[in-house]
Amino acid sequence: MYRLVYMSTPKRCLRSEELSSILAAATRNNHRNEITGILIQDRKRFLQYLEGSENKVEETFARIASDSRHHAIFRLKSGLIDRRQFPGWSMASKTIEQCASLKNAVSELVKCCDHDVVAELLNFAEARDRAA
Ligand SMILES: Cc1cc2nc3c(=O)[nH]c(=O)nc-3n(C[C@H](O)[C@H](O)[C@H](O)COP(=O)(O)O)c2cc1C
Numbered sequence: 614m615y616r617l618v619y620m621s622t623p624k625r626c627l628r629s630e631e632l633s634s635i636l637a638a639a640t641r642n643n644h645r646n647e648i649t650g651i652l653i654q655d656r657k658r659f660l661q662y663l664e665g666s667e668n669k670v671e672e673t674f675a676r677i678a679s680d681s682r683h684h685a686i687f688r689l690k691s692g693l694i695d696r697r698q699f700p701g702w703s704m705a706s707k708t709i710e711q712c713a714s715l716k717n718a719v720s721e722l723v724k725c726c727d728h729d730v731v732a733e734l735l736n737f738a739e740a741r742d743r744a745a
Pocket of ligand 1: 663
């Protein structure tokens, strides 16, 4: 199993319809490509975790990275992990307030994940909270 984590910045504050359309495309394509994961967003950042076969994840990330709705796309981590962490989610998503803690949002979504994946995602979220 291969996973990729990145962070990016929305080009502008996205309306809820725009976010719904991103999630609809993500759910549809990810289901077909056997990709699962999570997407958390506040008004200033996206944090997304994608997992699946290496080819499909990289292909999907290349498409996402060329999407004009966000920029400053920064790959935080990619590589192999032991098993799928979010088997039930084509793309679980959570929208939080800009002032809310990303770490808290992540902790709610990673309850069933392996310890090392939890630690990794919480570290990214914590760093982002500190930088905010
Ligand atoms: C923050 C963000 C996350 C996205 N996540 C996914 C994703 O997980 N899977 C996906 O296929 N597309 C995702 N997209 C949408 C893609 O950039 C692209 O618009 C979409 O894959 C095109 O699919 P379509 O040709 O079926 O419309 C995301 C876009 C943004 C801005």
